[in-house]
Amino acid sequence: MQTSVAAHHSSLVEKDDRALASIFAAYTVTATVWLLFATGVGILLAYKFGAPDFGPGAWLTFGRLRPIHTNATFYGWASIALVGMAYYVADRSSRISLYSVKLAWIGLVLFNVAALAGTVALDLGYNDGNLEYREWPWPIRLVFLAALVVTAWNLIGTVARRSTDGIYLSNWYTIGGVLWTCIIAVVAILPWYQYGLGQVSVSGYYMHNAVGMWFTPLALGIFYYALPRLLSRPIYSYALGVLAFWTNLVFYPIIGAHHFLFSPLPWWLQTTAIVFSVAMLVPVWGGSANFLLTMRGRVRDLAHSYPLMFILVGVIGYLVGSTQGTFEAFRSLQEVWHLTNFTVGHSHLTMYGFVTFAIWGGVYALLPLATGKESGRLGLMLHFWMAVVGSFIYVISLSIGGTIQGLDWKNGLPFIQSVVDMQAYYVWRGVGGSLMFLSHIVFAWNVWRMTYGRAAQAAPIDTLPAVEAAA
Amino acid sequence: MNKLVLIAGGSTLVYAVLALMMGVLPGMALSGTPPGPGVKPLSALQAEGRGVYVANGCSYCHTQQVRPLPQDKIYGRPSAPGDFAYQTPELLGSERTGPDLTNVGVRQPSEVWQYIHLYNPRAVVPESVMPAFDWMFQVVDRAPPGVTPIPLPKAYAPADGVVVPTHEARALLAYLLSLKQPALPGSAGENGSATPATVMSNAGVAPAAATASGAAGSVAATSGVGYDAPKGQALFTANCAACHQTTGEGLPGAFPALKGNAAVNDADATTHIHVVLHGLQGANVGGVVYSSPMPPFADTLGDADIANIINYERSAWGNHGAPVTTQQVAAERAKGK
Numbered sequence: 001m002q003t004s005v006a007a008h009h010s011s012l013v014e015k016d017d018r019a020l021a022s023i024f025a026a027y028t029v030t031a032t033v034w035l036l037f038a039t040g041v042g043i044l045l046a047y048k049f050g051a052p053d054f055g056p057g058a059w060l061t062f063g064r065l066r067p068i069h070t071n072a073t074f075y076g077w078a079s080i081a082l083v084g085m086a087y088y089v090a091d092r093s094s095r096i097s098l099y100s101v102k103l104a105w106i107g108l109v110l111f112n113v114a115a116l117a118g119t120v121a122l123d124l125g126y127n128d129g130n131l132e133y134r135e136w137p138w139p140i141r142l143v144f145l146a147a148l149v150v151t152a153w154n155l156i157g158t159v160a161r162r163s164t165d166g167i168y169l170s171n172w173y174t175i176g177g178v179l180w181t182c183i184i185a186v187v188a189i190l191p192w193y194q195y196g197l198g199q200v201s202v203s204g205y206y207m208h209n210a211v212g213m214w215f216t217p218l219a220l221g222i223f224y225y226a227l228p229r230l231l232s233r234p235i236y237s238y239a240l241g242v243l244a245f246w247t248n249l250v251f252y253p254i255i256g257a258h259h260f261l262f263s264p265l266p267w268w269l270q271t272t273a274i275v276f277s278v279a280m281l282v283p284v285w286g287g288s289a290n291f292l293l294t295m296r297g298r299v300r301d302l303a304h305s306y307p308l309m310f311i312l313v314g315v316i317g318y319l320v321g322s323t324q325g326t327f328e329a330f331r332s333l334q335e336v337w338h339l340t341n342f343t344v345g346h347s348h349l350t351m352y353g354f355v356t357f358a359i360w361g362g363v364y365a366l367l368p369l370a371t372g373k374e375s376g377r378l379g380l381m382l383h384f385w386m387a388v389v390g391s392f393i394y395v396i397s398l399s400i401g402g403t404i405q406g407l408d409w410k411n412g413l414p415f416i417q418s419v420v421d422m423q424a425y426y427v428w429r430g431v432g433g434s435l436m437f438l439s440h441i442v443f444a445w446n447v448w449r450m451t452y453g454r455a456a457q458a459a460p461i462d463t464l465p466a467v468e469a470a471a
Numbered sequence: 472m473n474k475l476v477l478i479a480g481g482s483t484l485v486y487a488v489l490a491l492m493m494g495v496l497p498g499m500a501l502s503g504t505p506p507g508p509g510v511k512p513l514s515a516l517q518a519e520g521r522g523v524y525v526a527n528g529c530s531y532c533h534t535q536q537v538r539p540l541p542q543d544k545i546y547g548r549p550s551a552p553g554d555f556a557y558q559t560p561e562l563l564g565s566e567r568t569g570p571d572l573t574n575v576g577v578r579q580p581s582e583v584w585q586y587i588h589l590y591n592p593r594a595v596v597p598e599s600v601m602p603a604f605d606w607m608f609q610v611v612d613r614a615p616p617g618v619t620p621i622p623l624p625k626a627y628a629p630a631d632g633v634v635v636p637t638h639e640a641r642a643l644l645a646y647l648l649s650l651k652q653p654a655l656p657g658s659a660g661e662n663g664s665a666t667p668a669t670v671m672s673n674a675g676v677a678p679a680a681a682t683a684s685g686a687a688g689s690v691a692a693t694s695g696v697g698y699d700a701p702k703g704q705a706l707f708t709a710n711c712a713a714c715h716q717t718t719g720e721g722l723p724g725a726f727p728a729l730k731g732n733a734a735v736n737d738a739d740a741t742t743h744i745h746v747v748l749h750g751l752q753g754a755n756v757g758g759v760v761y762s763s764p765m766p767p768f769a770d771t772l773g774d775a776d777i778a779n780i781i782n783y784e785r786s787a788w789g790n791h792g793a794p795v796t797t798q799q800v801a802a803e804r805a806k807g808k
Contacts, residue, residue, distance in 0.1 A: 199502070
């Protein structure tokens with residue numbers, strides 16, 4: 001009798017594990033398709049700076065492809081990949097099966113439908129006002145909101161039924177991130193308080209919160225789960241993680257107006273944004289220190305584990321990119337850097353150096369535990385080094401070029417001189433971007449091997465103890 | 472369960488309050504900003520053009536916000552809250568891959584230039600990286616009655632037929648030309664005769680401008696006149712070269728050449744000074760009538776800068792007009808239009 005109950009449990013567990021693995025795999029695979037598409041478009045955009053007549057016609061014109069690149073990166077690649085991982089982390093860290101497998105699939109369909117429809121709409125010229133990161137026509141953004149609601153419901157349901165005592169820190173960040181982003185989406189969609197200058201203030205709020213209250217918490221959630229798993233040691237300080245959570249929550253929403261320094265927005269709004277941009281150093285340095293201290297003394301493990309290396313780069317990207325953001329918010333530096341390509345360098349340092357590397361670290365660390373399939377070491381190595389070197393070239397060239405651009409303006413040179421002076425740096429950006437894109441092709445190959453393709457080697461599948469799974 | 476309520480519910484409540492304070496409430500308060508004096512809603516065609524501007528993502532490379540910083544003076548006066556009353560969606564933008572367009576209707580009022588530039592920017596600005604919007608134009612055998620074909624330079628014109636704008640391009644043009652900053656009460660530009668000291672400070676143009684592009688730098692240096700040649704050339708590049716070209720040759724049929732130009736080489740510089748100060752339209756230059764207007768520079772450039780530009784034009788490209796002084800420009804300005 002006893003054995004048959006145990007066997008029954010174990011088959012249930014296997015079924016749950018398989019369901020979770022296929023969800024994680026499907027989210028990661030579709031996200032990867034979006035990464036390839038979005039960065040392919042990015043390459044075309046980068047080439048256009050050297051050859052503006054390359055890719056002619058309305059459908060390939062710069063101003064239509066640019067929002068396609070950013071939105072597909074944000075809402076296709078990063079969002080879908082992070083949510084897939086959030087499900088896995090919520091399930092494993094709560095030691096319980098998912099609240100609803102069906103809801104997870106519905107969410108995946110909604111995310112992809114939104115990204116596809118948004119891409120097509122933008123290319124046809126249906127752009128909701130060039131307002132950054134909310135360019136999709138609002139009905140499409142409603143679909144994305146529906147995906148968020150489904151995800152929030154499912155994650156909360158899962159964690160609510162947890163068999164553990166506490167709620168693991170990763171879930172604070174992911175559940176918080178999804179819930180806050182529902183609010184962000186609603187604030188962005190409702191039109192009644194967004195006219196003229198009023199809309200400028202909402203844009204400042206939105207474009208920063210959509211990044212920092214969505215991608216940041218979900219990516220940090222990966223760090224908090226994957227690092228201890230990879231190192232088999234707990235996070236350095238749980239309390240520091242909690243402090244970073246609440247300070248990030250309170251400081252971040254206030255800093256959006258720093259995107260509009262020197263604009264006609266009220267001076268107090270701009271100054272408040274600057275002050276809290278400095279306050280952001282607390283959660284950023286606190287969080288980064290926590291991750292780095294968790295890795296302390298384990299250099300040998302780092303050198304032998306590409307997942308760890310990806311996460312290390314992600315942590316450094318978080319630390320450097322966010323600290324840079326604080327400095328950019330100072331009026332004295334904005335005078336030079338604002339409106340230049342320095343900003344583009346910054347956004348790639350954060351969305352790529354931090355968020356995307358965090359996702360990659362998480363995928364390589366966790367996906368094999370779900371599917372039982374490892375990708376080869378050569379693939380990991382190629383991906384890692386091309387992505388690191390490529391993004392380094394990308395960010396450095398635009399940071400230098402952007403600075404020169406800003407100084408040209410300050411020195412009163414004819415505007416066209418700043419265009420001429422950028423040319424060399426545009427070329428280097430294209431070189432860096434090409435390497436990054438190549439690394440994504442390797443990543444796609446690696447994902448394929450970890451999911452539906454033939455694995456390089458089998459990995460031990462991480463299962464829940466039968467008793468806990470049934471609880 | 473209680474813990475989950477605290478973390479999920481508590482943090483969401485905190486976030487909702489902050490979103491209200493930093494997003495919704497400022498939005499509500501500022502949405503009611505009344506239009507500034509002279510700020511008017513767009514006409515139907517201009518509004519349609521604004522739609523074309525948005526559909527094609529122009530604001531990813533062009534801002535529409537003038538900051539209260541010295542380097543932004545070339546774009547007009549600092550933007551004021553009342554400027555944005557009729558601007559939904561807002562198009563302030565976040566990057567200046569291309570120049571700010573807040574005041575482009577004043578800076579570049581020539582329809583012909585705007586059309587050529589939209590058709591292919593490199594036809595008038597060789598270094599430009601802006602996309603060609605040639606798909607907003609049509610190639611026809613003969614322009615329909617009442618429509619002037621666009622006088623494209625040969626290298627950019629189709630082999631057969633002539634180029635005319637589509638409705639989309641006409642709307643976009645109407646919108647671009649509508650972008651004019653109304654003067655603020657009490658500001659220098661209000662009465663149309665600003666004193667040079669208050670506008671376009673020269674301090675911005677440092678000697679570093681010597682590195683500015685242009686093929687004729689060495690020519691200018693030989694003038695032997697007591698004027699700042701590199702600065703004159705930089706000012707010419709920034710303000711004049713879009714039409715008259717860095718070669719001084721203009722565009723045949725669209726913009727007159729300054730190289731060998733009678734007024735530029737005339738010993739009496741009165742006409743030359745007058746045109747730069749007050750602009751020109753419909754003039755016969757060397758037997759060709761140019762319909763497109765040249766903007767006045769009296770409001771945007773000081774006497775010394777205008778003298779520098781004129782002296783550059785009078786000594787570059789083999790020109791040999793007698794040099795002018797700042798005082799001459801001031802005197803001509805004092806005479807008024």
